[in-house]
Amino acid sequence: MSFFADKQTLEDLNIPGRHKNNSIARLFDAAVTAGGRKLMDGMFQQPLNNADEINKRSSIFQYFTGLGVAFPFTGEEFGVMENYLSSGGGSIITVAAGAISKKFLQVAAQDKDYELLNAEVCTTIELLNRFYNFVNQQPTGQSPYSDQLEQAKSTFADPKLSWLLAERGAKQLPLLKLIKYDYLLRTGMNLQMQALTQMIFRLDVYIAVAGVAARKSFSYARALPKDANVLTATGLYHPAVENAVGNTLTLQQQCNVIFLTGANMAGKSTLMKSFGIAVYLAHMGFPVAASHMEFSVKDGLYSSINVPDNLDMGYSHFYAEVLRVKTVAQQVAADKDLVVIFDELFKGTNVKDAYDATLSITEAFSENRNCFFIISTHIIEVGDSLRKHCNNFRFTYLPTVMDGLIPRYTYTLTEGITTDRQGMIIIENEGILDIIRGGETASATNKTIINKQ
Known part of the structure; x- marks a missing residue:
């Protein structure tokens, strides 16, 4: 058995496809021979779940990173x-x-x-x-x-x-x-x-x-046995984002859930994708976009980031989300040690149902201490409720700093639950209400202000 990630997760994280723009596979598509490319494809398709095998492969990559030799053939x-x-x-x-x-x-x-x-x-x-x-x-x-x-x-x-x-x-x-x-x-x-x-x-x-690894200044993660049940990534960033801001994420049995809040555009989805990509590459023994990383091997990785509706099956966006959560729940219930990423649970339904569902589902998942979870939401009241009676959560947010009426995003993970509520300010900055009321000039002026920042 190898480390497992299903099709939805691979698409969420944009991992497979050497010929696909901005994919992680394309980032590493530097093999010269057809056989080398085929071998690398196989590594992407079957990550490892044995710490010794991962560290052995990783150590060879690291050896050649230090050696700096060129491939001797065209x-x-x-x-x-x-x-x-x-x-x-x-x-x-x-x-x-x-x-x-x-x-x-x-x-x-x-x-x-x-x-x-x-x-x-x-x-x-x-x-x-x-x-x-x-x-x-x-x-x-x-x-x-x-x-x-x-x-x-x-x-x-x-x-x-x-x-x-x-x-x-x-x-x-x-x-x-x-x-x-x-x-x-x-x-x-x-x-x-x-x-x-x-x-x-x-x-x-x-x-x-x-x-x-040498060109991108990536580092090599150290794999630990499954029973250590820890994961630490320092200076973690998205490998395809230039000049990205690094963040530190730590998970362990006593604190196995990161509850993430923050405004739209604050960087939540990018951070979660960065984390998922690093977990996947680390299980391949490949270099990761972080200054340091060590992790206990897991059985698999599941994400729910860009879950589409299914018109052919008659599934609404909300029902597709529900089915996705059900799939993950079945895997967790099967006693598998997983890394799970949920971005904006139940955004396809009304606020009351989304609150109730996010609260109950998050609390239920968190009881499985052998799995690690990162869960984001706009419904910050869920975090307030969880904080009162859950001791295994790390509550974090990505801040928005207001420069007058203009939002600026630090992309730096901060402890706590956000209080940022700049949605209406952004709407007003875009002049949408003025457009509706016939004031297009005001809209153009506001856009000019934002573009200059």
Whole structure:
């Protein structure tokens, strides 16, 4: 079993999709080889839920971040080697017959297949030599990558590859050597070549992720066993937001709920998405947008941020919200250790029902101390009620500072429950009432004031 996040959660956090604008997968899409991209896709699809495995992978990424090496191949040239090695070989007789036939056709009909085969074998020899050099240039001694280095060195030390270094730089091979090398590379040492290719794919991912971490100044989270039941992220921010403000979030068994309030545009949704993304990436062993993070592994992550209605099913927005909360409740009731993010519960119904539902649902969820929750709402009275009889909540808000009639947002998490009520001020600043009453000039003036801030 791996760490789980369902489709709704992945879409809320904009995690999957290398070709999708501003997705987290695209942020890390720096692999050079097709195999490396496929391997990274697999990591995004199946995060880990074992602390030792997470820390092992994370330590390799961190090692390459510090090493600062470049991937020793281009995608185009490695594609030649990758396609050649995967095209299959055959017995020595089959390989010899095929090469001789291609040679004959080259002479008799100026066919290009013999020349192409020769080029593929020479390219593969060149890239294997380049990987050999890379392996032997790495620092000796114990490191998170040392086991893989030793595996590669062992493969290159195989007597069947004793000819490899001598053929470095070859551009054209005579027929007998071509037959011999083609047979060894695609048949005689097929398993060894597959192993080396997989090592190169992994190296591609290590260097790609490490490069993103270095450029973005991301850090690496430390995974703790599940029973520690803690999560701390310092200087946490959204990885796709430039010049983002960092915040500190801490959850533990004795305080497993963060109750978040604040005005619209104060940054609540962005903070919650930042948190969810960091949790997901941390379970992948990937770097996170924070100055420091450590966490107990969880079973999964669920969010309710952008829950759509479903006209085909006849679901209103409110009913879709209810079904989403029901899904999460079933997972929590199944005794799973989860991270749950609820942004503006029950905003699709009237204020009285939203108050009652948010209060009862939040209080009921919070009783499961093995799960961590971040719950936001505009209904600040819910927080006042929860604070009176719940001792496992951290009440926080994102402030709005008024510069005259103009709101300014600090994006800095503050202890307590907001008292900000600037909705009507913003409406008045936009001149909506003036527009309705025919005063469009006043609206334009107010917009000019806001845009200058």
